[in-house]
Amino acid sequence: MFMMTIALQEPQLVAEIMDIAEQEGQSATDIVNEAVQRYVALHRQKRIQAETEAWYRLPVAERQRYAGQYVAVTGGEVVDSDPKRLALYYRIKERYGREPVLIMAGDEQTMPVYHITSARHP
Amino acid sequence: MATPFTTHKFPPAPILPLRLSSPGEPASSSEYQDLIDTGSDFTLVPLRYLLAINAPETRSAFVRGLFSQQQLVTLYLVDIHTDIGVFMGYEVIGIGQTDDGFEDEEIILGRNVLNRLYLFLNGPDSETQLLERRPRRF
Numbered sequence: 198m199f200m201m202t203i204a205l206q207e208p209q210l211v212a213e214i215m216d217i218a219e220q221e222g223q224s225a226t227d228i229v230n231e232a233v234q235r236y237v238a239l240h241r242q243k244r245i246q247a248e249t250e251a252w253y254r255l256p257v258a259e260r261q262r263y264a265g266q267y268v269a270v271t272g273g274e275v276v277d278s279d280p281k282r283l284a285l286y287y288r289i290k291e292r293y294g295r296e297p298v299l300i301m302a303g304d305e306q307t308m309p310v311y312h313i314t315s316a317r318h319p
Numbered sequence: 320m321a322t323p324f325t326t327h328k329f330p331p332a333p334i335l336p337l338r339l340s341s342p343g344e345p346a347s348s349s350e351y352q353d354l355i356d357t358g359s360d361f362t363l364v365p366l367r368y369l370l371a372i373n374a375p376e377t378r379s380a381f382v383r384g385l386f387s388q389q390q391l392v393t394l395y396l397v398d399i400h401t402d403i404g405v406f407m408g409y410e411v412i413g414i415g416q417t418d419d420g421f422e423d424e425e426i427i428l429g430r431n432v433l434n435r436l437y438l439f440l441n442g443p444d445s446e447t448q449l450l451e452r453r454p455r456r457f
Contacts, residue, residue, distance in 0.1 A: 234370055235415070241376055242393040242413075249379040283408040286342055286375070286396060300396070301378040310381040310389060311412070314358035315427060 205229070241297045248273070248299035253308065263303025270299040278303065320402050321446040325352060333440050333447040335428060338400040339364070340372055342408055346400035347372050351426050355438070355447065359429035366415040368426070369395045377410055399432065403451045406435065 205211050218225040251273035252260070259275075269277040269289045277292075279285035282300060289298050324331035333355040338346035351368065361382070374395040383389040392412050399406040409432055437450035 231367075235366075238366065238370055238415075242379075245376045245393055246379045246391065282396075283342060286408065290375070295373070295375075297376050299378055308380055310383055311360040313356075313360065313363065313382060313384045313427070313429070315356055315385065 244297045245299055248297075249301070249308065252299060252301065252305075257306070260303060260306065266303045267300055268303045270301075271296065321441070321444075321448045322352075324445040324447065325354070328354075331445050335401070335438075335447060335449060337426075339368060339374070340398045340400065341374050342396055342398050344372070344398070346398075346405075353426040353428040355433065355440075356427045356429055357433060359427050360431065362409070362411040362429040362432050363414050363427040364395070364397070364411045365424060365426070366413040369397070369411070369413045372397070374411075374413075376413075380412070382412055401449055403449055406432065 205214070214225050214228055217223075218228050221228070248270045252268070252270050254273075255275075263275070263278050266278045266280050267282045267285045268275050269285055271293065276298075277285060277288060279288070282302075286300055289300065322334060322336055325334045334352045335355060336350050336352055338348075338350050340346050349368070349371070374397050377394045377396050379391055379393055381389045382392045392414070394410045395413050397409060397411055399409055437453055439448040439450055439454070441448065
């Protein structure tokens with residue numbers, strides 16, 4: 198496993214992390230790892246959001262070409278399509294590795310709204 | 320195998336045990352008790368469970384709760400491992416921390432998955448059973 202040491206250069210931040218670690222009963226390393234993991238996840242979500250918006254900006258005629266298929270979109274362009282989502286996912290993974298690539302049904306003309314009737318969610 | 324309803328809720332609620340993985344990967348070591356919720360269009364999974372298995376993002380969508388505003392969410396692709404087999408390539412909504420800093424520990428199994436299952440909810444005995452095939456008769 199590749200590991201690298203990255204130094205925190207804000208003394209106040211270090212002090213706060215140490216405080217939190219003590220309060221939570223966790224190591225400071227675990228807390229920093231979790232925080233960075235969430236930052237990376239948020240960054241990836243923003244990229245997927247941008248690709249989703251790019252898909253809906255494509256002309257309707259262009260999107261209708263992919264009716265009945267799943268599309269893969271990166272850099273604002275459709276790079277692959279397949280009637281089977283998993284088959285498409287495996288090809289995209291082979292080609293782009295862990296890069297976030299939008300995969301969605303080509304039939305989608307507007308962003309769907311899902312309803313969660315449980316009172317606590319989302 | 321029958322799973323007892325959880326008594327952490329009142330009245331007791333039907334749950335199913337399952338594990339998650341990225342598509343095509345072995346199941347994670349963590350087993351979760353998922354709340355069965357036919358009122359939910361989609362399955363919700365705490366984001367940290369998805370990050371733990373490196374689940375790939377698929378797309379953005381909106382989600383709206385009973386008493387909440389519509390909000391933008393990210394969907395992830397996972398395999399769902401159950402007692403009777405693996406359900407491959409299902410999308411789930413990743414739920415991060417809410418505005419009040421609360422992150423739920425609970426997976427909500429919504430209709431995008433439930434509608435593919437044969438489930439026997441035995442209310443009087445407070446247990447749930449995931450069936451391999453449609454029962455001949457009741």
